[in-house]
Amino acid sequence: MPIQLKDSGLLKTNAYINGQWVAGEAGETFPVINPATGEELAQVASVTAVQTKEAINAAEKAMKAWRALPAKERSDLLERWYGLILDNQEDLAQLMTAEQGKPLFESRGEVMYGASFLKWFAEEGKRVYGDVLPATQDRRSIVIKQPVGVVAAITPWNFPNAMITRKVAPALAVGCAMVLKPAAETPLSALALAELGERAGLPAGLFSVLTTADAVAVGGEMTSNPVVKKVTFTGSTGVGKLLMKQCADTVKRTSMELGGNAPVIIFDDADLDKAVAGALVSKYRNSGQTCICANRIMVQAGIYDAFVEKFSAAVAEFRIGDGLEEATTHGPVITEKAVGDIHSKVTAAVESGATVVQGGQPSELGSYFYEPTVLTNVTRDMSLFKEEIFGPVAPIFKFETEEEAIDMANDTEFGLASYVYTNDLGRIWRVSEGIEYGMVGVNETMISSEVIPFGGVKESGQGREGSKYGLDDYLETKYICMGGL
């Protein structure tokens, strides 16, 4: 079924380079698939390394004038872009659900979440302050902040809008230009954002969108081109490591938002209903496809059985289906391959002794759907304990003591989000300080917003997105020494 939009001008299929909507160099295209139906939604231009270089050169040129503008003028443009996104929320949500699969209510929420970064950084970009250091006898020392330069961004399919605005808003706010490669699964949301940016008055070249079926070529140019001073990436840890290696030759700065293995630690003294609700939304949001999704639900022995009973009863009530249908609570996963990957993880756990309480199979609804699954009798020696599941599968582990819970939480190379449910104030502090994560939700799993520093430690990445700290990723610190005074 063709996508029905109120404003058909938001459905773009060409890439956006230097303010022009362009086809791939030799007319190459790639398909965008609706994962709920398997239908082709569009054929989108596939750009090459040569076109990537053109976009980078255009960004360098555009940035010269952009960085010289008063911050207030840059802010005005971001505000206009924000307003246009709000005006077109429903169309952007329809596009997102069609290409990504998440239910419409989640897409509408993501569009608002994505827009919030433009608003936030429109304001925050006006507050890039320097410093005057304590004077010494004959000299004065000053610190100024300057835009890092042309930024290349590579974004994933799980948040086709917000992962882009979270990067482009701070970059543009402080005077950088950006070239973006969105995920091949979800280019339509990225192109619609560019269209609205153009309507808001983006100067040509300041923000290009490089849709492609050849991530290696485009990513290769982005990471080797000396004009690019920074690469910001959200996606898998494997690709993040590869990009970091590629960036080493030209010593680019990097921000990496990579995989997670989030524990939800639920103590005996927790409010059980709150813990069940928090774990459910964290685990099954976007059908389990976020890097901060609950990956290991860890419940203290005293309330384990009660938790499992309430949690799985709630899962049984989910309405799985096409995200474009309003009644749907949970949509498909992104590809047929993802269904296979998820099922292998479940099968391996079951072969090692796990018990399926709910689901446990690819869904009869179609080849992109997996049944929401609950597993018990899972133990930390199973591969599931270490792996990012990225699907609607909840393994519920049992622990006895606080020390054991902290040890289990830290027994992973990842360190992005974590969650703790307890009503003991001392324990809140001990656990929050003892676990090695960039973010800790205490009696709360919906922790993301534009005002907080989102990011991880260990192999979950480096850098922070959103908040006042999010500007630092796009700024250089320059020291100026005034001597002979």
Ligand SMILES: NC(=O)C1=CN([C@@H]2O[C@H](COP(=O)(O)OP(=O)(O)OC[C@H]3O[C@@H](n4cnc5c(N)ncnc54)[C@H](OP(=O)(O)O)[C@@H]3O)[C@@H](O)[C@H]2O)C=CC1
């Ligand atoms: N931290 C997070 O939010 C995310 C984590 N993941 C994790 O990664 C797993 C695999 O998902 P997947 O989509 O394959 O994630 P990837 O890391 O492969 O994709 C993320 C982005 O990186 C691009 N990319 C992939 N390979 C290269 C490369 N060699 N050079 C430059 N860019 C590249 C992709 O492009 P293209 O789409 O064209 O391949 C996409 O734009 C998931 O199951 C999940 O575990 C996935 C997405 C988001």
Ligand SMILES: O=C(O)CCCC(=O)O
């Ligand atoms: O999965 C991600 O990459 C980001 C999670 C979305 C968010 O909560 O910001």
